[in-house]
Amino acid sequence: MNESRRSERARTAILTATGELIAELPYPKLTVEAIAARAGVGKQTIYRWWPSRGAVVLDAMLERDAPAELPDTGDLRADLRPLLRGAVAALTDPVADGFLRAMYVEIQQDPALAREYRERLLLPQRAAVAARLAGALPPGADTELAVDLLLGPVQMRWALGLGGLTAEYADAALEAALAFLLPE
Amino acid sequence: MNESRRSERARTAILTATGELIAELPYPKLTVEAIAARAGVGKQTIYRWWPSRGAVVLDAMLERDAPAELPDTGDLRADLRPLLRGAVAALTDPVADGFLRAMYVEIQQDPALAREYRERLLLPQRAAVAARLAGALPPGADTELAVDLLLGPVQMRWALGLGGLTAEYADAALEAALAFLLPE
Amino acid sequence: MNESRRSERARTAILTATGELIAELPYPKLTVEAIAARAGVGKQTIYRWWPSRGAVVLDAMLERDAPAELPDTGDLRADLRPLLRGAVAALTDPVADGFLRAMYVEIQQDPALAREYRERLLLPQRAAVAARLAGALPPGADTELAVDLLLGPVQMRWALGLGGLTAEYADAALEAALAFLLPE
Amino acid sequence: MNESRRSERARTAILTATGELIAELPYPKLTVEAIAARAGVGKQTIYRWWPSRGAVVLDAMLERDAPAELPDTGDLRADLRPLLRGAVAALTDPVADGFLRAMYVEIQQDPALAREYRERLLLPQRAAVAARLAGALPPGADTELAVDLLLGPVQMRWALGLGGLTAEYADAALEAALAFLLPE
DNA sequence: ATGTAATCGAGACGGTACGTCACGTCTTGTT
DNA sequence: AACAAGACGTGACGTACCGTCTCGATTACAT
Structure with a gap:
């Protein structure tokens, strides 16, 4: 064409x-x-x-929105906090929520589109997070799993309509994940 | 009627x-x-x-399947491992996967149905997990967040078609969550 | 039964x-x-x-209505005039009109019902008219045709929604038919 | 549109x-x-x-069929005979009969369609007959009534399933109507 | 007078067709 | 060649009735 x-x-x-x-x-x-x-x-x-x-x-x-990069101030907690807070803010905004639910509907039914979505939107976003985590994690740690642990809770609450998507929840989820990300 | x-x-x-x-x-x-x-x-x-x-x-x-109860042997890790392994097994089985993707499609588009799904299927399942966690967690811990941390990673990988849903991943996700659930 | x-x-x-x-x-x-x-x-x-x-x-x-008999005063014109006027009156009345249109719909589609309708309602009515005509017509005249000539015009205007169903029309139709029924 | x-x-x-x-x-x-x-x-x-x-x-x-015109040979009886014979022939033909019964069913139930039927099919046909009659009738005669008298008998026998729709009946109905159309 | 069997009101059932919506393809000019 | 417009064949929607079929509840007849 x-x-x-x-x-x-x-x-x-x-x-x-x-x-x-x-x-x-x-x-x-x-x-x-x-x-x-x-x-x-x-x-x-x-x-x-x-x-x-x-x-x-x-x-x-x-x-609408290109995948952003994460800052690296050396303080992982401080760098990740706006990430999670931004996530709950987006999932709470009617337009972003609408777009995301639409994508969820589509990718469950169309594997080709799911692939597109992953490669053009999802993986770059995750890669940005993974890049920031990589340096902070102990050597040998599973960065992908770390991303899952960080974002999974928020994503699940949103996808299943469980509510409770507040900045406080974002911070709590971050702390919970940090127990693994930053042991001790 | x-x-x-x-x-x-x-x-x-x-x-x-x-x-x-x-x-x-x-x-x-x-x-x-x-x-x-x-x-x-x-x-x-x-x-x-x-x-x-x-x-x-x-x-x-x-x-097809009623929500099951979790055993309590006193060993949280041992009790939760079959839960997560069972989850990845189910999400890998074509029929269960088909049902779940169908529900995902529907609940994103129909809030009333989403409510039904939550109350009749999702919350009972989560409650079963929460019940087992409640006793094991340090006092004052957020049980709901604990459930999110435990199940969120697996759920996210499945929902977004990220792959890697193996028994090994289940075990790794469990260990990651346990860093928060069982500090030290 | x-x-x-x-x-x-x-x-x-x-x-x-x-x-x-x-x-x-x-x-x-x-x-x-x-x-x-x-x-x-x-x-x-x-x-x-x-x-x-x-x-x-x-x-x-x-x-609702049993088939009536016709009077015989010796004056055919006078005896038939109320018949035709009554016909246009009935075909103009909403209820009778509704019933008749309903029957028309049904008998075009259901021969068995058409037979019922003919034998139980239509032929008795026509027989009553024919009986009154029989004596007045010249010998050898076709009584059935005479009935058709008398009632056909009114029936046609009604069935086809041509309008003009007034007492005056009834009288005019009667006079037209009488040209055949009472020659000279 | x-x-x-x-x-x-x-x-x-x-x-x-x-x-x-x-x-x-x-x-x-x-x-x-x-x-x-x-x-x-x-x-x-x-x-x-x-x-x-x-x-x-x-x-x-x-x-299927456009409304035809009537010939005018000067002999009204001769000009009308094929009209009536044609009518009984049509009402006896399965296809034409099917179409007409269908229209009868519809126009009893749908006044708007009845109007369409009248204006596009019925009135043109009647106008053709009326045009031929107009010249032959005595001055002041009601042409519409004349058409009713001519066609009513055949139409009624057909609509009510009274049978007897033969060429002979067509001729007899014509003669009966002519008693009014051509007095003396 | 009393059992019992047919009829009753109610309405669920397997179907058929309704008239509408949106799909993805196509056709017809226009830009 | 791409465009706006929108007709086309297709297929599913959710609804309305069809005529049949259970369900108790209620008669009215034969014992």
């Missing part, structure tokens, strides 16, 4: 419309037709450039 | 058919019509007793 | 409800379930005694 | 399928789904262009 002729106007309108509708509608009503109508675009223009609704959502998500 | 006239035959056929189809079909093809056809039942009989496809899936899931 | 045990209460309620609903609802909404609900009767009680909705309507119709 | 994009292929297939099914099936089985299936067309394509099953049937009918 020759992308040189692609209309940037249409691409932007589609991703913008998707973001707006994610915030406005329950996810099952976020149809391709709704996106096309809101974007003032033909359905074919969507299907020409994306294989599925989920792929559009993923691109719309990527358009 | 008077349930006394309800056909046990139809109810069982519906839940059984749902379980079979979960194992056979990609989830988006698990339609109410497919369930009705497989069960030899009219669609109305499904809609009469369940408000949505997700509610049927939840009941089919509950029909 | 032993009719001795039949509940007269239920039978009356069904036929009454049918008449009420014919007047209240567009015919496609006159369902067996609606009749049963209005009559406070189980559906089975209807199906036990009537083979179809149309049969119920026919019985409800017969319950 | 912009008709320029309408698929002539689909339109033709739908009307053809309707005609075939009218001849093959009892009318209550002539469902929109059956038409769509036979025509190889989506249901929505039918609902996009017609408001109801009856409207499709009307269009299918109009596709």
